[in-house]
Amino acid sequence: MSLYQLQKxxxxxxxxxxxxxxxxxxxxxxxxxxxxxxxxxxxxVGGDVGLIxxxxxxxxxxxxFAAFLGMPWPAYIQSMRDGITKHGPVRAGIYAMTxxxxxxxxxx
Amino acid sequence: xxxxxxxxxxxxxxxxxxxxxxxxxxxxxxYEAFRGMRQQLAAARPDALMVIAAEHFAxxxxxxxxxxxxxxxxxxxxxxEDPAWLRIPRVSVPGNxxxxxxxxxxxxxxxxxxxxxxxxFDHGIMVPLHFLTPQFDVPVxxxxxxxxxxxxxxxxxxxAFGEAIRRAADSVPQRIALVGTGGISHWPATPDSGRINxxxxxxxxxxxxxxxxxxxxxxxxxxxxxxxxxxxxxxRTFISVAAAARGAGHLQHYMPIPIFAVGCTVATMDIAA
Numbered sequence: 001m002s003l004y005q006l007q008k009x010x011x012x013x014x015x016x017x018x019x020x021x022x023x024x025x026x027x028x029x030x031x032x033x034x035x036x037x038x039x040x041x042x043x044x045v046g047g048d049v050g051l052i053x054x055x056x057x058x059x060x061x062x063x064x065f066a067a068f069l070g071m072p073w074p075a076y077i078q079s080m081r082d083g084i085t086k087h088g089p090v091r092a093g094i095y096a097m098t099x100x101x102x103x104x105x106x107x108x
Numbered sequence: 109x110x111x112x113x114x115x116x117x118x119x120x121x122x123x124x125x126x127x128x129x130x131x132x133x134x135x136x137x138x139y140e141a142f143r144g145m146r147q148q149l150a151a152a153r154p155d156a157l158m159v160i161a162a163e164h165f166a167x168x169x170x171x172x173x174x175x176x177x178x179x180x181x182x183x184x185x186x187x188x189e190d191p192a193w194l195r196i197p198r199v200s201v202p203g204n205x206x207x208x209x210x211x212x213x214x215x216x217x218x219x220x221x222x223x224x225x226x227x228x229f230d231h232g233i234m235v236p237l238h239f240l241t242p243q244f245d246v247p248v249x250x251x252x253x254x255x256x257x258x259x260x261x262x263x264x265x266x267x268a269f270g271e272a273i274r275r276a277a278d279s280v281p282q283r284i285a286l287v288g289t290g291g292i293s294h295w296p297a298t299p300d301s302g303r304i305n306x307x308x309x310x311x312x313x314x315x316x317x318x319x320x321x322x323x324x325x326x327x328x329x330x331x332x333x334x335x336x337x338x339x340x341x342x343x344r345t346f347i348s349v350a351a352a353a354r355g356a357g358h359l360q361h362y363m364p365i366p367i368f369a370v371g372c373t374v375a376t377m378d379i380a381a
Contacts, residue, residue: 004170007169007170008169008171010165011165011169014165014188015166015188015228058165058257058297059296059297059298059301060164060256060296061164061165062297063297064189064193067189067190067193068190073122073125073126073129077299077301080298080299081299084299094258094333094338095297095298095338096298097298097299097300098300098303099299099300099303101299103299105300105301105302105303106301106302106366106369107302107366107367108129108302108367
């Protein structure tokens with residue numbers, strides 16, 4: 001677990017168009033810059049928003065990466081629920097899920 | 109001259125970015141309240157608008173996280189988010205580096221504030237500006253309190269920061285307006301987005317409206333996290349405004365709008381001596 005590095009990647013890609021271009025061109029090479037676990041690397045390269053959420057990423061960072069990946073808001077919300085269903089509870093950070101996967105508190 | 113206006117409001121990105129997903133009967137009264145605040149702000153004829161926001165990793169990250177920071181530039185840009193996502197066009201917003209420097213120097217007498225000569229506004233500032241100064245014609249002085257990456261400054265330091273802002277505003281010849289932005293209880297950008305603890309919000313707003321310092325500072329972060337979510341940490345911005353204004357607060361609007369992820373709030377506060 002290297003949540004700091006995972007979040008650093010999100011911070012960088014959210015604010016730097018050159019990092020966004022690198023991601024689109026060759027994400028596997030881009031992530032070598034960060035000291036990540038294999039699971040974290042795979043989650044980033046695969047655009048697995050649900051797993052990144054479970055790994056503990058701050059939602060304020062993650063929601064913009066999801067938008068960059070082209071996910072509409074309802075799809076972003078659902079991807080996190082799917083991540084919980086597949087991988088279990090959030091493992092770190094302060095963005096743990098407090099509702100159940102069947103709840104739709106905002107209708108999405 | 110002095111502090112001439114004080115208020116608080118929500119800054120949730122959904123207010124603009126997901127506008128059509130909220131029912132008009134919920135959305136329009138909020139927008140109307142923003143318009144009312146805009147008129148009150150304009151009537152105060154501010155030379156500069158200090159916006160105390162809780163930013164979300166637009167400029168500051170855990171590699172070098174200030175508890176308190178103030179912009180010191182003649183120009184800022186925003187939103188840093190995709191304008192299509194936030195539905196606010198990317199613009200340049202005027203600042204006032206000289207005024208910022210004067211304010212920072214005075215604030216530093218009691219609070220060790222960081223300064224930044226570069227600052228990209230995220231929704232924490234852009235959503236309020238979109239409603240309050242839609243022509244972006246009032247110089248803005250951005251202020252940030254770290255509410256995202258714990259450890260966070262204790263609430264009593266947010267109060268001290270607000271006191272320092274007031275002292276600084278009263279020390280310059282310009283007319284200074286102050287707006288704190290943030291959510292009260294909310295669980296933003298998670299599957300819980302839309303969960304709102306209205307009772308907790310109304311209790312906090314009552315304490316804020318009464319400018320009850322001890323009641324506002326009595327929340328522990330663990331209690332806030334449990335009852336108001338990680339978004340509840342943003343009460344720091346509202347507390348700083350109360351410390352600066354010292355008067356009674358007037359709630360103009362409060363309404364939970366789940367798709368906007370917060371109890372949407374617009375309020376002003378009297379400026380007491």
